[in-house]
Amino acid sequence: MDGPGDSDLIRTEGEFRGCGPLIPPLSESTRPLRQQIFERVRAAGLMPRVQVARELSVSPATVTTLTSELIESGLLVEVAAPRETESGRGRPAVALGVRADAHLVAGIKLSDREHTAVLVDFAGNLIADEAIARHPNAVGVDDLAEATLTLLNRVCAKAGLTRSQLTAVGLAVPGYVDSATGIVHWSSVLQVRQVPLARVVSARLGLPVHIDNDANLVTLAELWFGAGRALADFAVVTIEHGLGMGFVINHRIYRGGRGIGMELGHTKVQLDGALCRCGQRGCLEAYVADYALVREATTALNWTGRESQSVTVILESLFDHAKAGNQAARSIFRRAGRYLALGLANVSNLFDPELIILSGERMRYDYLYAGETLAEMKTLMLDTGRPAPRVEIHAWGDLLWAHGAAALALSEVTEGLMGAARDPFAGP
Numbered sequence: 001m002d003g004p005g006d007s008d009l010i011r012t013e014g015e016f017r018g019c020g021p022l023i024p025p026l027s028e029s030t031r032p033l034r035q036q037i038f039e040r041v042r043a044a045g046l047m048p049r050v051q052v053a054r055e056l057s058v059s060p061a062t063v064t065t066l067t068s069e070l071i072e073s074g075l076l077v078e079v080a081a082p083r084e085t086e087s088g089r090g091r092p093a094v095a096l097g098v099r100a101d102a103h104l105v106a107g108i109k110l111s112d113r114e115h116t117a118v119l120v121d122f123a124g125n126l127i128a129d130e131a132i133a134r135h136p137n138a139v140g141v142d143d144l145a146e147a148t149l150t151l152l153n154r155v156c157a158k159a160g161l162t163r164s165q166l167t168a169v170g171l172a173v174p175g176y177v178d179s180a181t182g183i184v185h186w187s188s189v190l191q192v193r194q195v196p197l198a199r200v201v202s203a204r205l206g207l208p209v210h211i212d213n214d215a216n217l218v219t220l221a222e223l224w225f226g227a228g229r230a231l232a233d234f235a236v237v238t239i240e241h242g243l244g245m246g247f248v249i250n251h252r253i254y255r256g257g258r259g260i261g262m263e264l265g266h267t268k269v270q271l272d273g274a275l276c277r278c279g280q281r282g283c284l285e286a287y288v289a290d291y292a293l294v295r296e297a298t299t300a301l302n303w304t305g306r307e308s309q310s311v312t313v314i315l316e317s318l319f320d321h322a323k324a325g326n327q328a329a330r331s332i333f334r335r336a337g338r339y340l341a342l343g344l345a346n347v348s349n350l351f352d353p354e355l356i357i358l359s360g361e362r363m364r365y366d367y368l369y370a371g372e373t374l375a376e377m378k379t380l381m382l383d384t385g386r387p388a389p390r391v392e393i394h395a396w397g398d399l400l401w402a403h404g405a406a407a408l409a410l411s412e413v414t415e416g417l418m419g420a421a422r423d424p425f426a427g428p
């Protein structure tokens, strides 16, 4: 027979099931306070303790305790700050800054043309850069690891450093890359699929290696060093060998639930459409990427017999023809531009970003983003009466992408030094 206590218990469980998001302890939104302090100081360059306390809404005493620990650990330094007013008297104002030589990292961009590397210090300052021509075809994973080693040794030599003085390396890889597991599912620079590239390159370099998709890392570069520093939500659409996108949501790169989201190039813009190099049909990339333009040029301009020429040479020739008034060449760029407008309108309708940055080597082909292309994007967007998002063209070179890879390494080193995994209350 049930007693009154049992039925009370059952009813109580039903009433306390809980609701609302179940967020793991010490997840990103609740990062350890000392990490938040460090990242805020790094972003500002210099920041007085009182401002840190104000911006994080914590007591000055807490900030003093935690910054003392960060100074003792050799991660922050005290710097005499410039006076805000000429009439300031009393003790000199002191600000906090990142100790630049605390850690050095490298960022490397692997691409279809050349591999590029930068060395940066812990405050994000550039120390040296270097580039090497890449093997003309996709290579095996050991060859790619060897090329990475050669490039890293060269950039270290240029800076008068040895590899062992680095703390970590960030690697930007074109293709489908799972940053969390370090696995490359497919890449145009590799002959093989499903490669644990981070692990293989790490073993070859003798250093921790963090990898991500190159579009994500050029986006990280804009977030850390570029036009996106103060923006919560923005998109970077890259036109290189293929078409990629990186997306920042609430000041963080969004990678999808399983690590390889935001593949704008393979969103479908035509049922049963043009064949894409991914094997499917009707992908946006199959209308906009360089191989799509080359395919059209071969047919429309009757350019048979050019199979031995590189994609870059054929594209340059197509661009020259368009500039010289060749209507067939112009219509190829215009059509690609219209498909790009369709893709950008879809991005805008889905995510409503503040800014869309178009980036990459192919942005030299200005037909792709001519005034009529951007006007077409607006006609394909929801008509809400508001202005369309800003579109900026950033034709930076590979160095910016390598900077993004360095930012990945910096953020991983920071996470390892003071992130949730290192929190004394987080358990083993």
Ligand SMILES: [Zn+2]
Residues within 6 Å of the ligand: 265, 266, 276, 277, 278, 279, 280, 283, 285
């Ligand atoms: Zn595709």
